[in-house]
Amino acid sequence: QVQLQESGPGLVKPSQTLSLTCTVSGGSITTNNYYWAWVRQPPGKGLEWMGSISYRGSTYYSPSLKSRTSISRDTSKNQFTLQLNSVTPEDTAVYYCARSERIAVADNREGSWGQGTQVTVSS
Helix, strand or coil: CCEEEEECCCEECCCCCEEEEEEEECCCCCCCCCEEEEEEECCCCCCEEEEEEECCCCEEECCCCHHHEEEEEECCCCEEEEEECCCCHHHCEEEEEEEECCCCCCCCCCCEECCCEEEEECC
């Protein structure tokens, strides 16, 4: 039922800000008891939970990324966004948005996921 679609630039230069949008259809991002997450997968590595925003609008971040990460939402558009500041080539990854009943999720067998979007950090 619910579908999620990531969008944004596929190439970002080092030191710039990575900004992605997740567009949700078939369900509301304000529906009770769900968290809306950003997860990434660098090449050859596992999934890494970055952060989430709850149905109430509360945000939660991975400690390793908290200083550079911001998640926000636009309920009128049924979208939520990821901002990752000061990117480096190590931020190159496939970025996913997901819906989960947990705050943190790093297993695509859990919840609903978008198809992912490749973001490359390179000059």
